[in-house]
Structures are given as structure tokens and as C-alpha cells.
Amino acid sequence: MPSVTMKVNGKNVNAEVENRTLLVQYLRDHLNMTGTHVGCDTSQCGCCVVHVNGSSVKSCTMLAVQAEGADVVTIEGLADGEVLHPMQAAFREHHGLQCGFCTPGMVMSAVDLAKENPDPSETEIREWLEGNICRCTGYHNIVKAIAAGTKNMQG
Amino acid sequence: MAGLRYEAPNTVDAAIGLLSEVAGAKVLAGGTDLLVQIREEMIDPDLIVDIKRIDETRRIEITPDYVKIGAAMTGAELGENEELAAMWPGVIEAVELIGSWQVQGRATIGGNLCNASPAADSVPAIIASGAKIVVAGPQGVREIPAEEFPKAPGRTALEANEFVVSLVLPVPPKRSGDAYLRFIPRTEMDIAVVGAGVSVSLNEDGTCASARVALGAVAPTALLVKDAIDALLGSKLDDVTLEKLDKAARDACNPIDDKRGTIEYRTKVAGVLVRRTAAIAWERAQKQNG
Numbered sequence: 383m384p385s386v387t388m389k390v391n392g393k394n395v396n397a398e399v400e401n402r403t404l405l406v407q408y409l410r411d412h413l414n415m416t417g418t419h420v421g422c423d424t425s426q427c428g429c430c431v432v433h434v435n436g437s438s439v440k441s442c443t444m445l446a447v448q449a450e451g452a453d454v455v456t457i458e459g460l461a462d463g464e465v466l467h468p469m470q471a472a473f474r475e476h477h478g479l480q481c482g483f484c485t486p487g488m489v490m491s492a493v494d495l496a497k498e499n500p501d502p503s504e505t506e507i508r509e510w511l512e513g514n515i516c517r518c519t520g521y522h523n524i525v526k527a528i529a530a531g532t533k534n535m536q537g
Numbered sequence: 538m539a540g541l542r543y544e545a546p547n548t549v550d551a552a553i554g555l556l557s558e559v560a561g562a563k564v565l566a567g568g569t570d571l572l573v574q575i576r577e578e579m580i581d582p583d584l585i586v587d588i589k590r591i592d593e594t595r596r597i598e599i600t601p602d603y604v605k606i607g608a609a610m611t612g613a614e615l616g617e618n619e620e621l622a623a624m625w626p627g628v629i630e631a632v633e634l635i636g637s638w639q640v641q642g643r644a645t646i647g648g649n650l651c652n653a654s655p656a657a658d659s660v661p662a663i664i665a666s667g668a669k670i671v672v673a674g675p676q677g678v679r680e681i682p683a684e685e686f687p688k689a690p691g692r693t694a695l696e697a698n699e700f701v702v703s704l705v706l707p708v709p710p711k712r713s714g715d716a717y718l719r720f721i722p723r724t725e726m727d728i729a730v731v732g733a734g735v736s737v738s739l740n741e742d743g744t745c746a747s748a749r750v751a752l753g754a755v756a757p758t759a760l761l762v763k764d765a766i767d768a769l770l771g772s773k774l775d776d777v778t779l780e781k782l783d784k785a786a787r788d789a790c791n792p793i794d795d796k797r798g799t800i801e802y803r804t805k806v807a808g809v810l811v812r813r814t815a816a817i818a819w820e821r822a823q824k825q826n827g
Contacts, residue, residue: 425573439642440640443640444572444643448545510638513640
């Protein structure tokens with residue numbers, strides 16, 4: 383089996399994986415980092431969003447071997463020890479979740495949005511979330527959380 | 538699928554060598570369609586050839602005579618190129634409709650073309666631009682006019698062991714504009730009921746010097762609509778022209794009935810959408826004097 387080396391949340395990791403292994407399967411099944419969720423099989427739901435070399439990517443659209451040498455950040459890599467990332471804190475503060483299944487992907491997408499657009503309007507936030515589906519339809523508070531989290535990230 | 542092999546060659550020749558070596562090998566550009574098809578067990582290839590490490594597939598070359606876009610350029614990368622977006626805004630708005638932000642960062646223009654969905658968003662705009670598809674294979678390199686590239690749903694003009702290296706678009710003359718519109722039942726992230734791509738170049742007096750009109754999702758492949766082009770040539774996009782354009786688009790339709798729209802509905806929408814697309818292309822051409 384091929385060997386793949388990448389950095390995940392700042393740590394170098396190396397493993398032998400089958401070529402068919404998706405990045406999300408590698409994170410969940412090989413590294414036991416189950417914060418990245420799988421909500422569909424078709425790259426639509428956005429639960430599995432992680433950052434690859436700084437850009438948000440649905441980790442089901444990449445093979446693990448394609449991430450050779452990449453710098454990957456998952457939801458587990460956002461908080462600083464016990465201190466939540468400002469976007470995570472905003473999701474808690476504004477109750478930006480119901481069942482919580484979509485939340486890791488929502489937060490990872492939102493952090494990327496904040497980097498691209500530090501002062502997004504409500505419409506821009508909603509447009510940004512086209513690739514993240516909340517099965518509970520709890521978008522209203524998610525949008526509020528992202529607006530607040532984006533502000534917090536600037537401070 | 539247990540034995541799936543993955544290779545990411547650095548050269549066009551190495552890619553052709555790999556494709557020739559393993560029957561049924563699949564080319565991966567962005568992977569957003571291919572990996573889903575593997576996951577859904579629609580395909581079970583023995584080899585994936587990732588073309589993203591081949592230099593020619595990963596660059597945009599703009600010369601006075603042509604624009605060459607690497608097949609593995611993503612929608613996000615194309616949208617960031619301001620010079621390209623100024624020349625071919627319709628092509629860019631089409632590629633930017635493919636998938637969500639995260640998919641935009643992976644999905645490629647070459648992949649959208651080769652996946653050969655009848656409803657692929659970039660294809661009508663690419664056809665309307667007059668692009669040629671640059672294909673490399675064991676017999677060498679050849680160029681295929683974009684409108685001759687899709688052959689059937691999921692099937693293209695690619696011969697065995699060939700792959701798309703790049704797309705070559707002309708540099709539009711003065712007073713040119715293009716546009717792409719699609720109609721979907723939702724506001725985002727859906728598959729086109731109809732897609733319409735139009736490019737026009739105007740004479741100094743404002744009449745149409747040249748035009749190309751293409752439709753997607755209304756037939757087994759995207760179509761270049763000859764009668765629609767004839768309707769536009771020499772015109773100033775007046776009401777009579779729009780009426781002819783609408784009819785030509787409707788007459789070209791050979792759609793399916795599905796959950797997104799009936800045959801009658803798709804046909805009607807095709808006429809309306811092509812009018813709107815032509816109006817945008819026209820307006821851009823009128824503003825475009827450089």
C-alpha cells in the first residue's frame with residue numbers, strides 16, 4: 383500500500399493507505415479524528431469540510447494520497463487547548479446548531495469565509511453556505527453565529 | 538476496487554503512457570465527479586491518472602491571438618484571473634456556477650467538459666466562445682471544436698488513451714461580449730433545467746457581425762444552435778430578432794421529462810433564457826470597445 387505523509391492540525395502524520403481511501407476516511411478511520419463528519423456520499427452536504435493548504439475543501443472530494451505533503455486543519459485543530467476558536471465560541475453563544483451534525487463543516491466553512499471576506503453581509507453569509515446543508519434547517523442562528531464569529535476573528 | 542492504483546505523472550507523455558498501459562483507466566482532474574462515481578459504484582477503474590501535476594494543465598496563457606486554459610484549472614482559479622474574466626465573462630460565470638465554494642476549489646473546467654453531462658454548466662459557454670479542445674493521445678495532439686466534443690450523456694469525442702490538456706479560446710475582437718445563464722428550480726446548487734451561452738461581436742453601426750449560441754440540458758448533449766446564430770447575424774437585437782431567436786432555440790430542443798421540468802417547460806424556458814442571455818451579451822459587447 384502507498385504511504386502518505388501530511389500535516390494534520392500541526393502534527394506530521396504518516397500512514398499506509400489504500401489509494402481508494404478518501405481524505406475524510408483517512409481522518410476518521412485512520413487518525414480517529416471523528417470531528418469531521420460524513421453526511422452524504424455525493425459531495426453535497428458539506429459536513430466533511432476541512433482546510434487543505436488554507437482553503438476549505440470537502441474532504442470526500444479528495445483521495446488521501448492527493449493530500450501528500452499538504453497542511454490539513456480539521457475542526458479538532460481550531461481550538462487552542464480549552465479555549466474555543468472565536469468562530470466556535472460564536473456558534474455556542476448564538477446557538478448556531480440544533481442536532482450538531484453539520485456543525486463541524488459549518489464552522490470550517492465559516493472560518494474560511496472570514497478570511498476571504500472579513501465583513502460579510504447576511505446575504506453573503508447565506509450565499510457562502512450554499513455548500514453546507516443543515517438537515518435541521520437551523521440556518522437562522524448559524525448565520526447569526528457566523529456574523530458574530532467573523533467579527534470576533536478580526537478582534 | 539481493492540487494487541485501485543493512483544498515479545500523478547508530471548508530463549503529458551507519461552500520462553498517455555499510463556492511460557495506454559491499463560484498460561479503463563480514468564483521468565482525474567478535480568475529482569469532484571470521478572470520486573463520487575467511484576463511491577457510488579458507478580465505475581470501478583483499476584487506475585486513476587491525476588493530471589493536476591502536469592504543467593500544461595495547470596496554467597492560463599493569454600497571448601494577443603488566443604487564450605489557453607489548462608484543463609485542470611479550477612473554477613475558483615479561473616474566477617480569480619481578472620484578465621480572463623474581462624475577456625470571457627460568460628465563460629467565467631458558467632464555471633463559477635459549478636458546485637459550492639468548496640467544490641469550486643477542486644472542480645475543473647476540463648473535468649466538467651469530460652464528465653459530459655448534458656446539463657454541465659460550463660459547456661454551453663465554452664461552445665459559445667468558439668473554443669477548441671486540445672487533446673493529447675498516443676497519436677499526438679489534436680484540436681476538436683468544442684461543439685463536436687460531447688457525443689452523448691457521459692461520452693465525448695476522446696479516443697482511447699486520449700485526455701484533454703487544455704482549451705483554446707479566441708481573443709474576442711472589439712465590441713464583443715458573452716454571457717451564460719442557467720435556470721434551476723432552486724437558487725443555488727442545482728442542475729440546470731436549461732443553460733444558455735451566447736457570444737456576439739458587433740459592427741461599428743451596432744449590428745451583429747458574428748455570434749454563437751449554445752444550449753445545455755435540452756438535448757443529449759449541449760448544442761450549437763445554427764438557426765439562432767442566423768437570427769442574430771446582421772441584427773440589432775430588436776423585437777423581431779428576439780422572436781426569431783426564441784423560436785430557433787425552442788426548435789433545437791430535444792429534452793427529457795424529469796423532476797426538474799417537463800419537455801414542454803424546458804422548451805419554453807430555453808426560448809426565454811436565450812433571449813435574456815443574448816441581451817446581456819449584447820450589453821457587454823456595446824460597452825466593450827477595447
